[in-house]
Amino acid sequence: MEYKDYYKIMALSREASQDEVKRAYRKLARKYHPDVSKETDAEAKFKELGEAYEVLKDPEKRAAYNELGTNWKSGQDFKPPPNWDEGFEFKGGGFTGGDAGDYSDFFEQLFGRAEFQSTHAGERHGAHPRGQDSHAKIHIDLEDSYHGATRTISLSTPEMTAQGQVQVKHRSLNVKIPKGIKPGQHIKLAGQGNPSMGNGLAGDLFLEIALNTHPLYRVAESDVYLDLPVTPWEAALGAKIIVPTPEGSVDLKIPANSKQGSKLRLTGRGLPTKIPGDFYIILQIVLPPADTEQAKAVYQHMQKTLDFNPRQSMGGLIP
């Protein structure tokens, strides 16, 4: 088990006042809140922060934590000293808020596990408490939306043991990804949420769809975009090019005098959603390097023969 330096997590000194603890939490919570922050590890950081705040905001827990001493380093292998918590008043379950199930082993070892809220659920749902609905995110490939697929998802579900303790159970679920699903949509799986604490039905599972980044294609809503590198003469003279799409290659006619960034549309070739999206090809003109005598000669020939000034709109400044 690893030692957690709660002061370091909250960027506080050990002498920080309770007001400073609260201020630091508010500030960092805004920074790392998973809904707001786009930092890749925001969710992990936010959980860590919640745990640190849970301890440091409570004078009793904070005092107990301080009692461990200052010699521990973050991440160091940790065992609580015998009887260190003597005289403190937190009984099993030092949780007051947040997603209690997410706290670290370190926290649980010191302050106990969450008490399960079965009475709470029972009050709300009557004699046959239905299990809670649960949520998960599933990352699929672009091709999965084009063709449909079956994906396996790993889930952790809290369950109550016969002794009344909470235990996290891991399970895998094979899920059918219907053709034409798009990011942000949910798939509802009836009865795959949390189990009932009584003899009621299990809750439902809501799977939010997210797309993996694709090396070639980008997705906006139902539309799919491809950057297509072309030569200056293909763009200038027109050409027929074979272009990859998620549904296989297509022959594309590039009109003469196409400009850098020109957008060509293949209608209905985007994601096959209810109203199918479009497939856009964006021309990226790539200049051949002038790294041989021959190549230089071509550029010099253009320089001599073409009366071309790209800075016309700037007042025609030459050179």
Next chain:
Amino acid sequence: MKPHELTLVHIGTIIEEESLTLGQLCRACDTHADWVISLVEEGIIEPAGKDSHGWRFSSIHLLRVRSALRLQRDLGVNLAGIGLALDLMAELDLLRTQLNARRYVLEKKA
């Protein structure tokens, strides 16, 4: 893990097609109808349908309500603040998506 769990394929329903009632949404978000109604009254979510009995919610509402719950619980944001935060976050998402669609392959390599 039992072997049969691996071979069984679960087929769900897409929320966009089977929209949620107020009760289903509340259950999915583990929250009270009163609170969802106040979100609608504040204009934070706009379900289809005339009154609370006829309201139907979709994936985007599910995401917004869960986000709103977290903002309230974790940051202590009030209703007006939640509306503002969600709208700004939606705009940020849209801008990111547009930026992503316009980003050139050459820039990506650089």
